Amino acid sequence: MGLGRDLRIGLRVDIKGPRVVKCVQLEGIRPLSTVANFLQQANLDGFDEICLVDTVASLYDREPGYDVISQFASAVTVPLTVIGGINNIEVAHKVFESGADRVGCCTAIFLNADLLGQISSCYGAQALVPSLELKCINHPNREYQCTYLGGRELSKFTLMECLRHLSLHCSYGEILITSVDAEGTGKGLDMNILDKYPAESSHRVILSGGIGKISDFGVLADSPIVSSVLCSQLFNVSKVDIQSAKDFISKNSARCLRNL
């Protein structure tokens, strides 16, 4: 694997209760299938990682679906990151015990930032993934504001302010950045977000939101700060084969992929 050029292709699976769903800009939740049917049909081990997102747990102030996490953990032998509803350390313990390899926090960054420090102290920095859901709020200048509660609430932090806020509270390995505007649209990744991300950062980025066709991966050729890209629409809705995506990236960039 090339150093700094490695790229993971991850599957993002949005969950609401016992169902796999699809959102557009984190809203308009549409059911795709039951978790059981999804797990029967998907070839999850072909992906480099799986990211399970409970889309409404924080919004409805309820705990994550531990049974669903456990079902996914039983079905995969690649890393599983779980996001949504982790609002105290006891919940984080249960999520890890259910089979998560890493946990992501979004709403807690703004409402209970100390929790992130507790998780990284207990499980190690690499087990924590701060999850930023960014909305473009000033189109001429393309400023990005962090949102929480599933993209419903606008925080007071821009991307840079949020990174400073995180540095005061916790150590972490990678950071997940989701473009609320691009998510679920299939119109391609919002690479302008990365213009606002400090190139000297110690933390590489997992980028999510917007991949709708295989050629959309082309923009990642020159973005070594991106360690992973999460796709939902492409694989869950359009049913594109993971190997086709990897073949395209291999042919069109120097990014190094895990071969199956």
Added chain:
Amino acid sequence: MPTKPLAQIVDCYKGNLGKLERALVRVGFTVRVAGLDFGGADIVILPGMGSLGSLSEAEYAAVGSFLVNNTSIPVLGICAGMQLMYAGSKENNGYVNSVSPVNRVLDYLEYTNTGQKSNIGWRGIKKLTGGSCEHWEAKSFWDKEFINYLDDTTVFFSHSFCDYEILSAECVMTSETEQGSIVAAIIVENNFGVQFHPELSGFIGLEFFDLIRTKLCA
């Protein structure tokens, strides 16, 4: 010889033990999750998900003492479990064991003014050819078959602390990171430590576990 060897996962710090347990069961192990009492176990596994910083000094010392004195049971340390085979780590608040299989202290992968770096992702690993690592072959469960199987494979790493001493006597496999070559696997007597996560490495990891099971059954 056991048909379903008993693997004991040591429940020594908070972390996801379920993925490891499921992978071992999938290839035919019986699994027990317990503390430092290893009675009846065919292999002991120090799991990888967790932080050494959450261990007490007494727990750290107890593991070190067991690893040094153990002459009968093969031990596999995964990621943080491999790091338990060292005298200490900067993750563990500066505590240093007086007895441990590897007499070194692990350092940050890299610490900059923007924070500590982690090595997360799929990386290639290679066996260390030559050097002084040949001595284990005759007297340990962990023979070259394991190294040869893992050589030139791509496996999943997720860690923030590491050992850069790739020319040390214990190092048997290496991996490249942005910060340089790191120790990917060590063998000291009955103790085999791997910095990567077999349980998260797809079929490579499953086959590695199956290789262990097969040898335990032989």
